[in-house]
Amino acid sequence: MRRDNHYSDLLAFIAVARERSFTRAAAQLGVSQSALSHTIRGLEGRLGFRLLTRTTRSVSPTAAGEHLLKNVAPRFDEIEAELAAVAEVREKPAGTVRITATDYATRTILWPRLANVLRDYPEVRVEIVTDYGLADIVADRYDIGVRHGDQVAKDMIAVRIAPDMQMAIVGSPGYLAQRTLPKTPRDLTAHNCINLRLPTHGGFYPWELKRGSRQTVVRVDGQLAFNGTYQMLDAALSGYGLAYVPADLVESDVAAGRLRWVLKDWCPTFPGLHAYYASRSESSRALAIVIEAIRYRDERPRRSRHR
Template sequence: MRRENYNDLLAFIAVARERSFTRASAQLGVSQSALSHTIRSLESRLGLRLLTRTTRSVAPTEAGERLLLTVAPRFEEIESELAAVTEFRDKPAGTIRITATDYATKTILWPRLSKVLRKYPEIKVEIMTDYGLSDIVAERYDIGVRTGDQVAKDMIAVRIAPDMRMAIVGSPGYLAERELPRKPQDLTAHNCINLRLPTLGGFYPWELKKGSRAVQARVEGQFAFNGTYQMLDAALSGYGLAYVPADLVQAHVAAGRLVRVLEDWCPTFPGLHAYYANRREFSRAMTVVIDALRYRPEDTKP
């Protein structure tokens, strides 16, 4: 049966259930003559009489009864599923997939989402740790998290953090045995902890800047990791210098567990942004998640 004839089946179901063309036509919002013509056309195509009509009543034939019992439940299932889908529009529900670095996840995503999502048990969130700058459209992510300068121009970006200052740190024990670096070139004499990037299989160059002078320092050392917190742990253990977000090491520096070096060469990057593709349909779940992550300067004030 052609798809456009499904409406004929719905018309038959209405008449068979109501046992009346009058009531069925009122339910469907069509005239009795049009409804009668629809049923006759359906019977003609099937080559079967589906309804027995008298001046007083309408009843399904044996074939009509079988069709009613088998087809009607399937249409009810379809209607039920369509109703369930529309709930995604009416209430926050569904799965939101996010790709972010471990630093963004631990310092921003988890603290903010964990406070909000208890109110929305129908929202599911998947957070994948990734330093590969994934294509969120190709990889079917709903949201990506990057610094503002890394967000593609065709994406919609929402700031979720203030500008990010970087820091180069080492433990007092490690630095006690070596001369402090005064310029980026001095890093060649140091054991530096690298960040391995999945893109091109290389290490992340330390992006340093002083005034108008910019340097991408390619450092070497005994350890390399694919996560910020492992690099921090290695630095705390005295294995060398690490290049990490300054807010991550602030408490360690204040407590004397780490020492900052080359401070005048450590740049400030545009803050982290949550970004997503420009879609016409924007689910309530996405609205809840984006609003929870949105940066509000007043939230950081004491």
């Protein structure tokens, strides 16, 4: 089989297979529909089997075509991405990187790390939108989303930005002095608990608890609800009830006696936060700079399969 036209012919096939249309693929490639049809027939002839099933109304890959698309197209995407990256080497990093993240991730991870590097790249703009709604970054046109490792879709590229995160249930000594300390998750229903409002479902975030192999979800109630972690923490420090927040946020307050940690043996540890984005082929130098800045660096061996 001749190798002279492999690259362009395979690109033509990938375009048709992805678009499911000779017309749209021809417009994308800047060739005539008849020339594109001739290219595909020539490729099929050299291969000795059909790649596309054509009808008067539709075009779809055959089983062989689907196999080729699945295994070859990603390699072409990687080649295109690397060529684009090489072309950008001589260019000054520029552009806007939009990120959706929680206030906790923004304040404890994203901003402290980005603040150390953005002065070196004045043409790189970063927009961070605080959101607990688990936005669809493709539909909502974000470049990066931040979620726990087990919440990232498998078709996304994920980069760990934090170690695994333990949660804590805390209250002020003044508040707890007026109540019986909770000994089981069920006891939380008798307490004034500070809720986190979730925009996606219009409800409150249920407290996920775990001890050994036992897991439970408690829907708590109380006088106050917020849509941010730091307001919940402030309310707990003011003696308004129990808050369920990341443990690293309250370590100093617990050590100083401003807060007490309750039900500690029931507080779970979640997979660490990851920054994720849709495709290597869409990456830019600006995006690469931001990802590299917020990447988690740990000398210990990593167990996560994410990059």
